[in-house]
Amino acid sequence: MQQLEQNLKTALGAAFQNVFGTxxxxxxxxxxxxxxxFAGSFTxxxxxxxxxxxxxxEQIGQAVGEWLVANEPAVKGFNVVxxxxxxxxxxxxxxxxxxxxxxxxxxxxxATGGPQNVVVEYSSPxxxxxxxLGHLRNNFLGxxxxxxxxxxxxxxxxxxxxxxxxIHICKSMLAxxxxxxxxxxxxxxxxxxHLAGKYYVLFEKHYREQIKQLEAEGVATDVAKRxxxxxxxxxxxxxxxxxxxxxxxxxxxxxxxxxxxxxDETYKNIGVDFDKFYYESQTYLLGKxxxxxxxxxxxxxxKEDGSVWVDLQAEGLDEKLLLRADGTSVYITQDLGTAExxxxxxxxxxxxxxxxDEQNYHMQVLKAVLAKLGKPxxxxxxxxxxxxVDLPSGKMKSREGTVVDADELVxxxxxxxxxxxxxxxxxxxxxxxxxxxLFHMLGLGALKYYLLKVDPKKRMLFNPExxxxxxxxxxxxxxxxxxxxxSILRKAAEQGVGVDASLTSLxxxxxxxxxxxQELGRYAAVVAEAARAQSPALVxxxxxxxxxxYNRFYTExxxxxxxxxxxxxxxxxxxxxxxxxIKNSMGLLGIQVPERM
RNA sequence: GGUUGUGUAGCUCAAUUGGAUAGAGCAUCUGACUACGAAUCAGAAGGUUUAAGGUUCGACUCCUUACACGACCA
Numbered sequence: 001m002q003q004l005e006q007n008l009k010t011a012l013g014a015a016f017q018n019v020f021g022t023x024x025x026x027x028x029x030x031x032x033x034x035x036x037x038f039a040g041s042f043t044x045x046x047x048x049x050x051x052x053x054x055x056x057x058e059q060i061g062q063a064v065g066e067w068l069v070a071n072e073p074a075v076k077g078f079n080v081v082x083x084x085x086x087x088x089x090x091x092x093x094x095x096x097x098x099x100x101x102x103x104x105x106x107x108x109x110x111a112t113g114g115p116q117n118v119v120v121e122y123s124s125p126x127x128x129x130x131x132x133l134g135h136l137r138n139n140f141l142g143x144x145x146x147x148x149x150x151x152x153x154x155x156x157x158x159x160x161x162x163x164x165x166x167i168h169i170c171k172s173m174l175a176x177x178x179x180x181x182x183x184x185x186x187x188x189x190x191x192x193x194h195l196a197g198k199y200y201v202l203f204e205k206h207y208r209e210q211i212k213q214l215e216a217e218g219v220a221t222d223v224a225k226r227x228x229x230x231x232x233x234x235x236x237x238x239x240x241x242x243x244x245x246x247x248x249x250x251x252x253x254x255x256x257x258x259x260x261x262x263x264d265e266t267y268k269n270i271g272v273d274f275d276k277f278y279y280e281s282q283t284y285l286l287g288k289x290x291x292x293x294x295x296x297x298x299x300x301x302x303k304e305d306g307s308v309w310v311d312l313q314a315e316g317l318d319e320k321l322l323l324r325a326d327g328t329s330v331y332i333t334q335d336l337g338t339a340e341x342x343x344x345x346x347x348x349x350x351x352x353x354x355x356x357d358e359q360n361y362h363m364q365v366l367k368a369v370l371a372k373l374g375k376p377x378x379x380x381x382x383x384x385x386x387x388x389v390d391l392p393s394g395k396m397k398s399r400e401g402t403v404v405d406a407d408e409l410v411x412x413x414x415x416x417x418x419x420x421x422x423x424x425x426x427x428x429x430x431x432x433x434x435x436x437x438l439f440h441m442l443g444l445g446a447l448k449y450y451l452l453k454v455d456p457k458k459r460m461l462f463n464p465e466x467x468x469x470x471x472x473x474x475x476x477x478x479x480x481x482x483x484x485x486x487s488i489l490r491k492a493a494e495q496g497v498g499v500d501a502s503l504t505s506l507x508x509x510x511x512x513x514x515x516x517x518q519e520l521g522r523y524a525a526v527v528a529e530a531a532r533a534q535s536p537a538l539v540x541x542x543x544x545x546x547x548x549x550y551n552r553f554y555t556e557x558x559x560x561x562x563x564x565x566x567x568x569x570x571x572x573x574x575x576x577x578x579x580x581x582i583k584n585s586m587g588l589l590g591i592q593v594p595e596r597m
Numbered sequence: 598g599g600u601u602g603u604g605u606a607g608c609u610c611a612a613u614u615g616g617a618u619a620g621a622g623c624a625u626c627u628g629a630c631u632a633c634g635a636a637u638c639a640g641a642a643g644g645u646u647u648a649a650g651g652u653u654c655g656a657c658u659c660c661u662u663a664c665a666c667g668a669c670c671a
Contacts, residue, residue, distance in 0.1 A: 032613060045616055047654060057654080083654080084617055316600085318670065360601070361669050387603085388668085395667090424636070442636095454610065457602080459667070461609065466623070470636050473610080473622040480636045487634055522613095529613085541611070544621085555629090555638045597636080 001097050001521030005031055008042060008087065011072040015064045020053055039079055040086030041518060047083040057083030091509045094517045099503060101520055106580055109153030110527045115350035119342055120146040121159040122354035127259045128172040129197035131266055131406040133389050133462060134396065137451045141386055142354040143272040143590045144452060144536035151588060152531045157346055160274040161338055164256055165281040170237040172196050173251050174230065175203035185258050191265065192258030206230055266407055271444065271590055278338055284329045287337030290373065291323050299372045315368045335366050343377040350380050352534065357385040384534050387459030414443030416468035421597060438594055442476050445591045449475030452589050453540040473544055475591055478582060481547035482593040485579040488559060492572045505566045512553035516574055519549045520581050536589055543585040550578045
């Protein structure tokens, strides 16, 4: 379709040349799809030309339109409404567009001239508690952005930076030491990440009790928080960990092992994957080296207490701590090391960090610090900042126990999909295993689509009832359209209707057929824009538009009843092409589509 | 206090990046399964795009100010 648009632009240029005798810069010839309520397929806005031509917008549209109809075979007709020139395209052109789409391999990359070598870091969990709803948005976004970039022909590495060290990890370790009695995931029958989370919560509970007690003894709150015995013990544990204390490191390895097993299960269950894992325990030392490098280069400075800082006021930021007085690292120290390591490993020209928007400032600092160090990859860093997920009851707070657990949520959406599917009673003949796979596909489709259809940078509201809904603007709506088409294709195969019929004998297209082709033709442009904006929401919207357009076509145009064999074959081919577009675009979102449901 | 993001129908979200009468879904109401899958389709109703100015042929979009909510930095 790009070619059709290009041809139209060339013709428009010629029209201006011939009618008004002036050259119009190609950049000014912007075509947009015509709004549904007007006749035509492409629209040129003529207002911008009124000044230079000294003529009214209608007059220009009329003249250009007439010239096009007389001289450009692709333009069948036109109408002018105020400053809008609507072009009607000849059906032969649409069929040519369709033919081109059909010839394209299903996995043909969409060339964009964008970055070729990309690392997308996402998920990046803490190893002290299980994944929750917020992580799901992160995981689905990261996976989808990676897939979209792959679709533009880029080489993409999916990376996961595991936050496996620090005081928060020690908290769950300490609580386990004190209250665990040697419990294991096996003995407790609890997933490893949930077991660690249980002890993290236990730590918080006892810690808070200790604070209360100290306060009752007249200690000020902030002092109580620092001096509570459990906090002191956790800090002591962190020091021991950094000193490679055998017992502490042993416990750390054991508990992290449990957590990784739990994460693996969850990742598998939600259908995301990674090519490379990084662990902060392995990058923080490299980060310290970078801090040292900065000191030597004179871009960082040391305060009297020995802590290391960077002055970013020239960049519109503040002074920022890079290394504590006691020499222990802070978040940014580790991030410096990880960025360096990632670059050594992959020499990316784009490094995407999928991180919540509460880290906006932190990521600005990271970029600025790397720039100060003169790192060539500083510019390649891009923070894909996404908004928090709120609940109808308000904000999610792990400390207040108002988080929505990822595993539990997935179970619920799959169960809801199962109930709805069984009610419809349309899946007879599927084995038990196939049915289970289908329920999983539909439940996850609903959940993923729900989280991905919203613009990433916006904060969003998670409504549990809507998230399991299967009707309207949802994943299952699109999945249903695919299942429906699959059914048609099965029937076509039975009846021996080929999809490779010649299109040349077709006379006139139905409106919905024309719209369908135009919709299918947008695919490449949508993927390119989604990659540029790093927004799966655009792909989600597109998949919905395609399904919607098909359903309209489906109710208005007969397929198997059609007596004209050429038309019948074309409609089957159009259906097959639509199924492909749905499967592709949903695939970019990490959502699978069924043959029946 | 400083920086920054958001504000669109009762609710959840769009709006091709400055273009036409601001579109979808949910909820409400009406109609369509003896032609191919009704998880569908067709239609009704629902809007002073937070407010006030400004730029423009044209503003949800850009600028200024104010208000509300959030995040971050102290």
